[in-house]
Amino acid sequence: MTTAPGISIRDLTVAYGAFRAIEELTVEVPAGRIVGVVGPNGAGKTTLLNAITGFTHVSGGSIHLDEVAVQDWTVRRRVAAGVVRGFQTVRLMERESVMTNVLVGLERTRQPFVLAQLFGLPSQPRSRRRDLDAANAVITRLGLADVVHQRVDALPFASRRLVEVARVLVSRPSVVLLDEPAAGLDQAGRHELAAVLTQVHAEDGCTMVVVEHDVDLVQRLCQHALALDSGHLISEGPPADVFATPEVQVAYFGRSLDAQA
């Protein structure tokens, strides 16, 4: 089993000019858990994900995987260490097949040197077989086996979303970060996604961070939730408790919930 690291965020500040998207945030993502990051638009959820993956600079504070400080690492180094993310907007090779789109996600596993690949040196067939099997396994697991050879631009949105998740998962990363994976999915699609992610997590034992708006999905999927508002942590704990705190209700739902309740 992979030993998934926990993520410690200490006094993290991410500033864009005078605007502080995240301000002196200190929070723990427990190892091997599925953690939901919730909060209204502009709360700093995606910024937090960008900071963990190296897609944004860090103005202050530190990010640790277990005890290793990674805030100065390049994106590639973090990916190699097993930190792999998805995007809020699906970013696929639209005119390529599902298989190609998933295979490319194996980049961080050991690949033969460029010249060895180019001229098909003897090391290639074995690594190719291994890669195809890995891709096939995740494709089957996500229910994409029937469309494995289809171009992704011919697929419905829900499937394309799954293709992106497959590309993230295929290399069995130890830290998986997903940015609103359920956006644009209908109720059935969300339940299916939650089931698949729960299963993957149970089998791979990774640490999973899921930025998500959908209350139902977070409660269904996540074992732990962090609520952000304006770059600050306002609540953390079991998802049901987090959603029950008054600060989260005000920040997240406005006052409309009081009226309903």
Added chain:
Amino acid sequence: MTSTSLPVTAQAAPPDVAAVPAAAEKPARSRRQTLVVVVGLLAAIAVPALTFPAFWLFLAAQVAAYAIATLGLNVLYGRTGQLSLAQATFMGAGAYTGYVLGSQGQAPLVQLLAVVAVSLVVGAVVAVPTLRLSGLRLALVTLAVGELFAWVLVHTSPLTGGSQGANVEPLVIGPLDASVPLFAYLLGLLPALLATALVLHLDRTQLGRRMLLVRDSELAARATGVPIIQTKIVSFLLASVFAGIAGWLYGGINGFVSPPDFNLFASVYLLVAVVIGGARSVLGAWVGAAYIVVLPQVFTALGIPNLYALVGGALLALVALLAPDGLVGLARSAVGRRRRTA
């Protein structure tokens, strides 16, 4: 698939976990499809060799030579998404390297090695400063390189023949003498088939997939850990080496090289040809090469040589609007539709 006449969708078989098909990069071809491809390929190779008159056989040889250059552009533009207007320049670098060494009596192998070396240097010189550019700005830089090359040729006329061009000794490799039409054809075809195999092989490698991801989303490429800069450099080098070899063969087959063969217009035509054929398609690269070499001859034979540029522009506009995957993509989807309805 069995030959049962029952509608397949009417009673879907229960999902059988044990029957998960073996992982494959592409759907398996039926034996009939493989046969069609092999027979078609052999016919495409044999028919010109056996039936074409000398002039057309020379043209076929040039198509093969140009196909190496368009295959290079397939890699650089079609797969990696880097817009280059220097492909004809790379061809020129190869052609003139071959010419200069050939006129000094150097053996073909020496010429080839020098062509590859020069292409790698020229490719690197163009690639490295352009790594942070893309799209039109990249195209502009590659265009400047082309202009620089033309300037160098004109100002080194004792060596290169300048703007007058130069007569190139026919390429002779072993028994294959490019002044004999059939041998010229083989001299173009064999390297072109090798180049084709190499580009087809890219589809089976992570290198090939890196290129596609760099083309479609650099953000996703970063998130996946793809070495973006390395991938772009490799693409540029492949494109320039392919083009250099293409130019070298073209010179040795055509017997004459001159600056207009390798100027900005030549580069634009190469790019247009690749887009019309289908930028990411290997077959499209061949269609593009045929388009570049054969169409001008057809219009010249009809007495309306100026129509080439006009038709090229119109065809490009049509393809860009109606067939984003080029003529090959258009044909493929038409065949696919017929299969589905049949």
